[in-house]
Amino acid sequence: MDAGMDTRTDSPRRWLGAPLEQLPTPALILDQAKVRGNAERMRERCRALGLRLRPHVKTHKTLEGAALATGGTRRGIAVSTLAEGRFFAAGGFDDILFAFPAQEWHLPECAALARRLQAFQLLVDSPRGLELLRQNPLPGGKRWLVWLKLDCGNARAGIRPTDPEALELARAIARGCPEVVTLAGVYAHCGNTYGCGDIPAVQDVARDTTKAVLAFVTRLRQEGIPCPEATIGSTPSCSHPVPEMSQLTEVHPGNYLFYDLQQTQLGSCRPEEVAIRVLTRVVGHYPHRRQLLLDCGWAALSLHGRDRGPPGCAAIEGHPQLRLVGLTQEHGQVEAVDGELDFQRFPVGSTLALIPYHACATAAMHPVYFVHAGGKVVELWHPTRGW
Amino acid sequence: MDAGMDTRTDSPRRWLGAPLEQLPTPALILDQAKVRGNAERMRERCRALGLRLRPHVKTHKTLEGAALATGGTRRGIAVSTLAEGRFFAAGGFDDILFAFPAQEWHLPECAALARRLQAFQLLVDSPRGLELLRQNPLPGGKRWLVWLKLDCGNARAGIRPTDPEALELARAIARGCPEVVTLAGVYAHCGNTYGCGDIPAVQDVARDTTKAVLAFVTRLRQEGIPCPEATIGSTPSCSHPVPEMSQLTEVHPGNYLFYDLQQTQLGSCRPEEVAIRVLTRVVGHYPHRRQLLLDCGWAALSLHGRDRGPPGCAAIEGHPQLRLVGLTQEHGQVEAVDGELDFQRFPVGSTLALIPYHACATAAMHPVYFVHAGGKVVELWHPTRGW
Numbered sequence: 001m002d003a004g005m006d007t008r009t010d011s012p013r014r015w016l017g018a019p020l021e022q023l024p025t026p027a028l029i030l031d032q033a034k035v036r037g038n039a040e041r042m043r044e045r046c047r048a049l050g051l052r053l054r055p056h057v058k059t060h061k062t063l064e065g066a067a068l069a070t071g072g073t074r075r076g077i078a079v080s081t082l083a084e085g086r087f088f089a090a091g092g093f094d095d096i097l098f099a100f101p102a103q104e105w106h107l108p109e110c111a112a113l114a115r116r117l118q119a120f121q122l123l124v125d126s127p128r129g130l131e132l133l134r135q136n137p138l139p140g141g142k143r144w145l146v147w148l149k150l151d152c153g154n155a156r157a158g159i160r161p162t163d164p165e166a167l168e169l170a171r172a173i174a175r176g177c178p179e180v181v182t183l184a185g186v187y188a189h190c191g192n193t194y195g196c197g198d199i200p201a202v203q204d205v206a207r208d209t210t211k212a213v214l215a216f217v218t219r220l221r222q223e224g225i226p227c228p229e230a231t232i233g234s235t236p237s238c239s240h241p242v243p244e245m246s247q248l249t250e251v252h253p254g255n256y257l258f259y260d261l262q263q264t265q266l267g268s269c270r271p272e273e274v275a276i277r278v279l280t281r282v283v284g285h286y287p288h289r290r291q292l293l294l295d296c297g298w299a300a301l302s303l304h305g306r307d308r309g310p311p312g313c314a315a316i317e318g319h320p321q322l323r324l325v326g327l328t329q330e331h332g333q334v335e336a337v338d339g340e341l342d343f344q345r346f347p348v349g350s351t352l353a354l355i356p357y358h359a360c361a362t363a364a365m366h367p368v369y370f371v372h373a374g375g376k377v378v379e380l381w382h383p384t385r386g387w
Numbered sequence: 388m389d390a391g392m393d394t395r396t397d398s399p400r401r402w403l404g405a406p407l408e409q410l411p412t413p414a415l416i417l418d419q420a421k422v423r424g425n426a427e428r429m430r431e432r433c434r435a436l437g438l439r440l441r442p443h444v445k446t447h448k449t450l451e452g453a454a455l456a457t458g459g460t461r462r463g464i465a466v467s468t469l470a471e472g473r474f475f476a477a478g479g480f481d482d483i484l485f486a487f488p489a490q491e492w493h494l495p496e497c498a499a500l501a502r503r504l505q506a507f508q509l510l511v512d513s514p515r516g517l518e519l520l521r522q523n524p525l526p527g528g529k530r531w532l533v534w535l536k537l538d539c540g541n542a543r544a545g546i547r548p549t550d551p552e553a554l555e556l557a558r559a560i561a562r563g564c565p566e567v568v569t570l571a572g573v574y575a576h577c578g579n580t581y582g583c584g585d586i587p588a589v590q591d592v593a594r595d596t597t598k599a600v601l602a603f604v605t606r607l608r609q610e611g612i613p614c615p616e617a618t619i620g621s622t623p624s625c626s627h628p629v630p631e632m633s634q635l636t637e638v639h640p641g642n643y644l645f646y647d648l649q650q651t652q653l654g655s656c657r658p659e660e661v662a663i664r665v666l667t668r669v670v671g672h673y674p675h676r677r678q679l680l681l682d683c684g685w686a687a688l689s690l691h692g693r694d695r696g697p698p699g700c701a702a703i704e705g706h707p708q709l710r711l712v713g714l715t716q717e718h719g720q721v722e723a724v725d726g727e728l729d730f731q732r733f734p735v736g737s738t739l740a741l742i743p744y745h746a747c748a749t750a751a752m753h754p755v756y757f758v759h760a761g762g763k764v765v766e767l768w769h770p771t772r773g774w
Contacts, residue, residue: 023774024469024492080410080717081686103670103682104736105411126671128735156718157671157680191715283490284513287701293544295490298691299468300774301750307694328578329445329747330467330487331543348515349491352546360716364686365751367773387411387687387752387756 006221012368013376020279020370022349025280026300028035028366029353030381031173032373033234034275035257039068041243045081049246054078054097056233056254059360061383062369065257078233078252082109085120085216087384089113097121099187099252101149101157102129109134114138114145121184125149125159130173137180144180146173147187147229152212154191162218167223170216174225184227185249188213193236199267210244235259236329239268260359261305261315277317277353278362279370280332291325294332296354300365301327305357314354319323324354399755402649402764407666407757408738410764413687414666416740417768419664419760422644426455429442429625429643436633441465441484443620443641446747448770449756452477452644465620465639469742472507474771476500484508486574486639488536488544489516494523501525501532508571512536512546519569524567530568533560534574536618539599540592541578548603554610557603561612572616572636575600580623593624597602599630622646626655647746648702649692664704664740665749666757667719669733677728678712681719683741687752688714692744701741711741 015023023029046053055069058080066077066088074092078099079085085098086109094117102110102122113120115138124130124146134143142369148170151158159166174183190209196202209232220227232245233252245251259274280296297301298313306327307315316322316334326333332354335341346352356362361385363369371379402410410416424683431692433440442456443469453464453475461479465486466472472485473496477486489497489509500507502525511517511533520531535557539557546553562571577596583589596619607614619632620639632638645663646656685700692700693714703709703721709728713720719741722728733739743749750756758766 022492026774100682101670101680103668105409105668126735155673155676155678156713156715156720160675163675180639281490281492283488286542288547288550289542293488295487298748303690303693303748304685306690327541333543348513359519361685361690 004335006339012370012380015370018377018379019375020372020377023279023370025279025281025351026296028363028369029277029279029302030258030369030371031275032371032378034273035065035371038257038273038275042069042253043071045241046251049241051248052076052250053245054231054250054252055257056080056099056252057084057088059254060257060363060369060381061087061385062381063088063093064379064381069257078254081387082106083384083386085109085113089116095119095121097147097252101124101125102132104132107132111136111138114142115150119145121145121147123147123149123157123187124169125151125157125373126172127169129170130169130176133181134177135164138217145181145184146181147231148173148183149215150186150188150213152188152190152209154189155189156189158188161212166216167219170220170227171223171225174227183225183227185227185231186216188232188277190232192235193234194237194262194266196266199240202236202266202268203240203242204291206232207242207244209237210242210248210294214244214247217231235263236266236268239263255359258359258363259355260362261311261355261357274355276359276362277355278314280352282348282350282352284348285343287343289340290335292334292341292343292346294329294334294352296332297330298327300362301332301354301356302358302361302365303327304361308357312357314356317351317353317355397450399757399767402757403586404575404762406762407759407764410666410757412666412668412738413683415667415687415750415756416664417645417756417758418662419758419765421660422758423455425646425660425662426458426588429640430458432625432628433638436628438633438635439463439637441637441639442644442772443467443486443639444471444475446641447644447750447756447768448474449768450475450526450600451766451768452482456644464518465641468774469493470771470772470773472496472500478505480506482506483533484639486510486576489519491519494519498523498525499760501529502527506532508532508534508575510534510536510558511542511560512544514556514559514745516592517556517563520568521564523654530569532571534572534618535560535570535575537575537600537603539575539577539596540671543576543578545575553603554606557607557614558610558612560581561614570612570614572618573603573613575619577619577621577624578622579733581649581653583623583653586627589623589653590627590629592620594629594631596624597629597635601631601634622650623653623655626650642746645746645750647749648698648742648744661742663749664742665701667739667741669735669737669739671735672730674730677722677726679721679728679730679733681721681739682717683719684717685714686716687749688741688743689745689752690714691748695744699744704740708737
């Protein structure tokens with residue numbers, strides 16, 4: 001025990017410069033070089049396709065992550081909540097797309113953001129959504145910037161491009177009240193890539209989604225309806241883009257900044273590109289049941305992946321012979337895959353790094369991310385949360 | 388849109404006094420009368436058994452909830468993390484038991500809490516844990532207050548009371564270094580009640596755990612080892628206590644302040660005693676796939692319960708004909724159980740209340756809890772988080 005250590009404060013700033021092994025556990029740690037590499041590779045991939053990259057920030061929800069992902073421009077992001085919208089606007093970001101169908105109770109905050117920013121953009125997927133905007137014009141000659149949300153097979157929000165009402169809705173957005181609303185583009189999320197078994201299957205979904213979006217844009221143009229932008233998203237599709245995607249104007253993946261076990265299984269990344277870990281310590285040996293106990297439970301990891309077969313919620317880095325078999329709020333239980341656990345290799349107090357199944361869910365559990373380089377903490381990232 | 392509304396702030400204080408239906412969604416809401424009733428019933432149950440109640444605060448992590456649960460004394464709680472320890476100590480609480488086996492890297496903060504509080508209590512379940520404390524005496528004549536953690540069938544942390552080393556460890560805590568360490572009592576968590584199918588099965592586990600704890604205490608007394616306290620916990624066992632539990636000195640349940648769907652299924656509470664809901668709104672109708680979309684995803688609910696059969700992560704209050712079939716980060720998908728969804732009953736913008744499967748997990752997702760009475764927000768509770 002270091003009597004000189006300041007134990008009266010819980011400020012994570014005191015860990016700047018500390019070796020990773022000294023961090024209090026559980027702790028979310030990010031490999032700086034890997035995060036930067038992931039950001040750069042996605043930017044390069046988009047450059048090569050001539051696509052604008054609009055990083056979705058919902059995975060990390062940090063100014064630092066979004067600054068990296070935008071290459072420092074702080075322009076052009078997608079957010080999943082109004083809390084993110086407020087946070088990133090206050091943090092100097094602009095051209096923010098609120099990637100959730102806008103609702104009546106969102107409008108006061110959306111209007112405030114639209115007034116504050118050069119470009120605050122909204123999704124609409126129903127005539128009702130458009131009507132709301134028409135009834136609530138922005139002051140000062142500003143217009144609501146609207147993306148028509150298309151459902152190209154993901155079966156969540158969105159209007160199907162094959163639905164005759166989709167064309168009508170696009171026409172109404174573009175022409176129905178040009179002094180109040182502008183059609184910025186069409187937006188599709190190919191979340192159905194997460195159901196794929198391999199890269200070719202992901203690419204089939206990406207190709208189908210792209211074609212559906214582009215066919216819809218072509219029909220709009222044939223009718224003389226201006227629709228400048230077209231975007232699709234999802235980390236699996238954007239990690240192995242198909243050539244057809246170069247005909248879009250932008251893409252909006254998010255998870256790729258961290259990647260995770262699920263993305264590795266989908267083929268989105270190589271295992272060595274996953275930048276996120278939960279650092280944990282062995283807190284007990286229970287040889288009578290051949291288990292180690294860790295100080296990482298679902299409170300630090302989430303239960304995502306539990307029902308997806310081995311290795312479940314997390315893999316244990318460097319130790320494929322170990323598996324996480326149980327998670328309660330603050331405890332994790334570990335066994336050897338073959339039942340024979342070599343306790344001497346894992347003394348109490350030793351650290352293990354868990355590779356989470358779903359980075360978005362794990363990141364949501366942590367008030368701070370410890371970014372490391374050269375084995376030391378070099379940055380702290382502070383996410384926003386809530387709604 | 389109310390132009391006079393202050394949309395520049397995200398302070399939840401502006402919602403004090405507001406009708407629930409006006410809250411931004413998703414929102415964690417707590418029924419004040421139900422929370423108070425749950426607190427009072429558990430206190431009454433313990434009074435009737437002559438037991439001290441040491442509420443575990445890990446479910447809610449709020450000063451307000453802990454004040455209620457302690458009947459306003461702010462004395463005698465269990466915490467699951469050092470972050471909770473710091474938070475509750477700073478909030479005026481004392482007699483705090485850190486209910487996680489103490490580790491070397493915990494000691495600086497534990498020492499600070501022990502110096503600050505009249506009673507900061509620790510768990511030890513191994514000779515190594517005791518040795519740590521011996522090597523790190525508290526200054527000023529204070530002693531580490533140690534509870535021996537017993538594993539009476541839960542198979543997580545703890546030493547088995549039937550293990551010959553358990554008696555040796557208790558003896559070493561009580562006598563090995565009396566100027567440094569004091570044996571406060573024995574502590575068991577009967578988390579294995581969560582695997583039970585009904586109240587009699589829960590009571591069997593509670594009875595077995597109580598008997599094992601008491602038999603161990605009897606052996607200690609036979610050897611002249613003072614062990615003043617004995618406690619067991621878990622909301623299922625304490626919601627239907629068995630008479631044998633009156634021979635303990637205290638109990639430490641936590642979830643009961645809110646209860647949830649899982650506790651209802653276990654028989655711990657009646658459905659009308661569950662105090663927690665996630666308020667959400669219908670954000671879209673998708674008749675071609677017979678689905679409603681809600682603005683509540685796993686970010687506001689967690690995925691706990693997904694793999695536990697219907698109704699999964701949450702029930703939809705008052706609408707047993709509906710079920711939640713999908714959760715992504717910010718979206719929930721709802722179908723009719725019989726496939727025939729009456730969309731007119733659930734207009735876009737209407738609110739629904741979700742009864743979460745696991746209150747501890749759902750509460751962990753929210754930065755603020757909106758406490759309501761008479762249909763209006765009357766209090767805001769602010770949880771701590773992290774480690």
